[in-house]
Amino acid sequence: MYKIIKVFLLILIFLSILATVIYYNLGRFLDITQKPKQSDIIVCLGGGDGARIKRAIDLYKQGYASSNLLILTGDNRSKKSRKLGLDDKRIEFLKKTNQYKYTKLVHYQAIGNTKVEVIFIKKYMQEHNFKSAIIVSDPPHSRRIQLLLDLINVTNDNELKFNIVSSNISWWNTREYYKNKKAKAFAAREAIKLVYAYVAFGLLQKIGLYDNTRELMMPYYKYLKKRIDNITYFYLKNTSL
Numbered sequence: 631m632y633k634i635i636k637v638f639l640l641i642l643i644f645l646s647i648l649a650t651v652i653y654y655n656l657g658r659f660l661d662i663t664q665k666p667k668q669s670d671i672i673v674c675l676g677g678g679d680g681a682r683i684k685r686a687i688d689l690y691k692q693g694y695a696s697s698n699l700l701i702l703t704g705d706n707r708s709k710k711s712r713k714l715g716l717d718d719k720r721i722e723f724l725k726k727t728n729q730y731k732y733t734k735l736v737h738y739q740a741i742g743n744t745k746v747e748v749i750f751i752k753k754y755m756q757e758h759n760f761k762s763a764i765i766v767s768d769p770p771h772s773r774r775i776q777l778l779l780d781l782i783n784v785t786n787d788n789e790l791k792f793n794i795v796s797s798n799i800s801w802w803n804t805r806e807y808y809k810n811k812k813a814k815a816f817a818a819r820e821a822i823k824l825v826y827a828y829v830a831f832g833l834l835q836k837i838g839l840y841d842n843t844r845e846l847m848m849p850y851y852k853y854l855k856k857r858i859d860n861i862t863y864f865y866l867k868n869t870s871l
Contacts, residue, residue, distance in 0.1 A: 656817050657807035660824075661769040662776060663796035670696050670760040673751055674720065675744070675767045675775075676704015681797040683720040686766040687729060689795065694764055701754070702737040703747040744771075745778055745827075752784040762791040769796045769804065770813070770820045774827055781831040826851050 672695045674686035683702075690700050705712070706719040717725070718739065724730035738750050755763060767775060772794045779792055807813040830847070834840040 653808065656821065657770070657802075657804045657813070660771075660773045660817055660820055661796075661802075661804045663769050663772045663794055666692075666694050666764055666795045667762075667793045668694055668696060669762040669764045669791075669793055671699045671701055671755070671762075672764045672766065673701045673703060675747055675765060675771075676702070676706055678706075678768055678797060679799065680719070680723065681799045682766050682768065683723055685795070685797045687724075687727075687733075689764060689766065690733065697760065698734045700733055700735050701751070702735065703740075703750060705739050705741045744775060744823075745782060745831075748775070748778045748782050749784060752782075752787050752790060755790055756784065756786065761789060762793070764793045764795050766795050766797055768799050768816070769802050770807070770817050772796070774820055774824045777824065777827055778831070781827070781835075822851075 666689055672686055672689050674682050686700060689695070690698075702718065702720055707716060716722075718737065721730065721737070724733060724735075736754075738747075738754070740746060740750070751763060751765070755761070765775060775794055776792075801810050801812045802816075803810065803813065807817055826847070830840055830844070834843055
């Protein structure tokens with residue numbers, strides 16, 4: 631009995647140490663953003679608190695897009711805004727800052743997720759013979775973007791190159807993310823989504839079981855995501871463009 635208790639305690643101590651290490655290093659794991667490189671196009675992913683479009687415009691003005699093309703993916707509108715037929719918040723920002731008419735813009739206004747955006751970006755690049763793209767998003771989102779770029783295959787996409795660039799959000803600190811409530815909530819959400827993406831597309835889809843297990847997995851995933859999203863929204867709701 632004593633040996634069993636001892637083994638149990640050792641396992642508990644090991645798991646506690648492991649959890650602590652993961653917690654304090656999660657920011658560095660999630661954030662794999664890079665310095666901007668000259669590319670064919672610049673893509674501003676949907677979501678975020680406004681920093682993504684501002685960063686994308688800065689890169690656009692600096693001439694990082696060889697084609698002078700800025701692509702917006704996703705739909706940054708609330709349900710109420712959609713019913714009223716209002717513009718995406720990023721379009722509103724471009725208009726308010728008098729940059730809309732000077733921007734060569736493509737907007738893929740599909741309501742989806744990062745997987746949908748990745749598929750669109752790859753297909754769009756192939757259809758228009760683009761080989762490289764800067765993708766602008768929030769730093770803790772970058773690991774999942776890269777994972778999906780690696781896992782979601784589109785025919786003949788091996789030659790496509792991607793440069794994931796930080797949106798420069800003010801509340802994110804890679805090394806000390808845990809000191810900021812917004813950053814902690816965002817990191818927790820991304821960790822859950824990252825695990826789901828890896829299991830769904832890195833394991834189950836490769837062995838042909840994704841479609842069969844998706845319905846089984848989805849309720850648990852949605853429950854966790856909803857809980858984390860509620861926390862994230864609470865901290866981000868007062869942030870605007």
